[in-house]
Amino acid sequence: MSLSKEIQTLKNFQCEDRCVLSVYLNTNPGDPEQLNGAWRIHLKSGLKRIDEYLKASDDEKEIKAFNAVKTKIEKEVEDNKNDLSKGVVIFASADPELWSVHYVQVPVKTSFHWENHPVTQEMEYMYKAYPEAGIILPSFGEVRILDTAMGAVIGEVTYEFDPNLEGWGERSKASAAHNVGMGSSKGDAIEPRLRENLQRFYKGMGEIVAKLKKERGWAEIHVSGEADLANAFAETLREKPASCIYKNLNNSKPSDVLHQVFEK
Structure with a gap:
């Protein structure tokens, strides 16, 4: 509920x-x-x-x-x-x-x-x-999603993308710890083919976020990531995010993410 x-x-x-x-x-x-x-x-x-x-x-x-x-x-x-x-x-x-x-x-x-x-x-x-809100953390290789309410995380999921296989899927929180380097690639170093695949991945994720927004009753969505990736993801959303923070928080603790998004 x-x-x-x-x-x-x-x-x-x-x-x-x-x-x-x-x-x-x-x-x-x-x-x-x-x-x-x-x-x-x-x-x-x-x-x-x-x-x-x-x-x-x-x-x-x-x-x-x-x-x-x-x-x-x-x-x-x-x-x-x-x-x-x-x-x-x-x-x-x-x-x-x-x-x-x-x-x-x-x-x-x-x-x-x-x-x-x-x-x-x-x-x-x-x-x-502090209404129910989704915090989206896109990086090159994964999109981490925090489901929040009253300034607390009540759920978390990460979607992982393999740019070579052009496939992606939901990854459990436990396995996420083994891929701490996924968000370190810089946007200007991405090859054209990989960028195209990444944009396709983000577009699909944008549809998932829209579905989650409806299911979880999010009043707003916040996006945080390196500038080019955050902007690229924000463009896939049907509604403009409440905030777009140019900082990679993909490997940060949930409490630190909340602080950056809601208290800065």
Whole structure:
């Protein structure tokens, strides 16, 4: 399910009594206020405030519903403490059941909400600023594609091209590590025949990108590569890319690619 559809599903979720805990937690290690894992303190204190409020109301049904999701949320974040990004957004309910977790690479303001529906406004603002997007990294020999949403990579695939055989196909991420030199050829060194084959390859890839855009619900596409290759690929797209960066990031870590595309 695309993130836009998931947000809509969350907006439609509702229960008779208060049963949904919405948590927005800032876990950004680069934030001075988050030094030494301060998010743990913020998570504990935020949940404690709601717990104390419910105990004061003496509503056993609500207390039971809250405790069921509180424990689950605490375990979820603690189990993933070594892989935290800039923030965590969680929507949880025990009955009716709801469990929606998002580790995001965008700024998150810590807040806690106990309502009869998921509090999605902040999530919607974040999504509007960082929508689902495809990042295309063309080089001579391969095209790497990152499927992103909320500033995080949710999928990755590489298509490899053999200029001599004039064939190409999808390559798994694991095998990509064995071909780190594929993107190093300079455009002005490409023979006319190989350039023609490469253009044919890019044209076919442009059609694949258009299909992925529709399937994944990408709001925009970004292209990054050496100037001549990036421009050549951008020309094959039906719609002009949101950005075209003249830098070969084909062998960069996904987090570095995201930084170059969204934060520069």
